[in-house]
Amino acid sequence: MAVVETDKAKLDTEFTELYRAHVRDVYSYAYYRCGNHHDAEDLTEQTFLQAYRHFERAQRESNGRPLRPWLIRIAHNLAANYYRDRSRKPQTNLEDAGVLAATHETAELVEGREDVHRVLQGVSRLPDDRREALIMRFALGMDNKEIARAMGKTEGATKVLLHRAIRQLEGFLKEDD
Amino acid sequence: MTDVERLLHYALTPVEPPHDMTARFERRLTELTDAALGEIAEFDPAVVRSPRRWARVAAAGVIAGAGAGTLVLVRARQTHKRRDARGLKAIGRGGREVAEQVRRRLDR
Numbered sequence: 001m002a003v004v005e006t007d008k009a010k011l012d013t014e015f016t017e018l019y020r021a022h023v024r025d026v027y028s029y030a031y032y033r034c035g036n037h038h039d040a041e042d043l044t045e046q047t048f049l050q051a052y053r054h055f056e057r058a059q060r061e062s063n064g065r066p067l068r069p070w071l072i073r074i075a076h077n078l079a080a081n082y083y084r085d086r087s088r089k090p091q092t093n094l095e096d097a098g099v100l101a102a103t104h105e106t107a108e109l110v111e112g113r114e115d116v117h118r119v120l121q122g123v124s125r126l127p128d129d130r131r132e133a134l135i136m137r138f139a140l141g142m143d144n145k146e147i148a149r150a151m152g153k154t155e156g157a158t159k160v161l162l163h164r165a166i167r168q169l170e171g172f173l174k175e176d177d
Numbered sequence: 178m179t180d181v182e183r184l185l186h187y188a189l190t191p192v193e194p195p196h197d198m199t200a201r202f203e204r205r206l207t208e209l210t211d212a213a214l215g216e217i218a219e220f221d222p223a224v225v226r227s228p229r230r231w232a233r234v235a236a237a238g239v240i241a242g243a244g245a246g247t248l249v250l251v252r253a254r255q256t257h258k259r260r261d262a263r264g265l266k267a268i269g270r271g272g273r274e275v276a277e278q279v280r281r282r283l284d285r
Contacts, residue, residue: 019199027194037195044194045202049209119181119188138182138189170181 015055019048022071025140029072032135033079035124043082047075069149072136076150080128122172130165137162 023044030043051058051074058070123131129151136142136150148158178186 023194023199024191027198028192031192032189040192041195041198041201044198045205048202049205115184116188119184123185123189134185135189138185139191141191166179166181166185169185170179173181173184 011056011059014059015052018051018055018067018071022068023048025068026071026075028139029075029135030079032123032139033075033132043075043079046078047071050074050078065149066146068140068142069146072140072142072150073152076132118173118176119169122169122176125172126165126168129161130168133158133161134165134169 026047027040027044030047031037031040034040034043048071051071058067062070123134126134132151133147136147142150144155144158144162147153147162148155151158151161153161
């Protein structure tokens, strides 16, 4: 029984570490996926609830690989179900003023606001898989291997997906000029 | 790096979660744990004969396990609360055992 207690405590501690290490990643993904802070918090909460339920198995099956792609995959699936079940669409107008105020200096803010708005608008027009790949790469800093695991694709397919997403976004931005 | 990639780096910055989100998360887990423990407290072995309640009891066990575990998310709890948590964990374990029994029966 004492061994079971120790294992449980160890598992709980490891889950706490996982939460602390990745809550910002999951929240960032959720925010860019949903477009507002309220839904982003809800999605983040649901993601970690589900992650806890399957944490032990995920650890066992990960063979020491990072669990971030697994977490993002949970968030991805939950968001997909949410929008499918309720026939909703993600909001296209990100609360980008909040993002900007939190992460950029004032001078850059004035100069970059328009560009950022155009890019975010362009990203929101992309097909779901392309948009998600860009969020994972640029907002979360995930490499091709991690993105591939999160999206259930091969690394090659992920590389192509990212390339096409960037090219399509470039096209949107040129249309705007 | 292309211009678009530079713009993407600039636009898609990581977003900090609200400061009080973790506290809200823990509160939510505690609520789920309490609700799940309520289910387990109501549990009667006779329920095993009622397939309609199996899923409910099994789910309660899972939630109780999750909730009890995540109490460690915020370690700075008062001692008596920690004592309560240990109690919850013990009940949660009981719940999981019940849930496991139910699952085994379902698998037969």
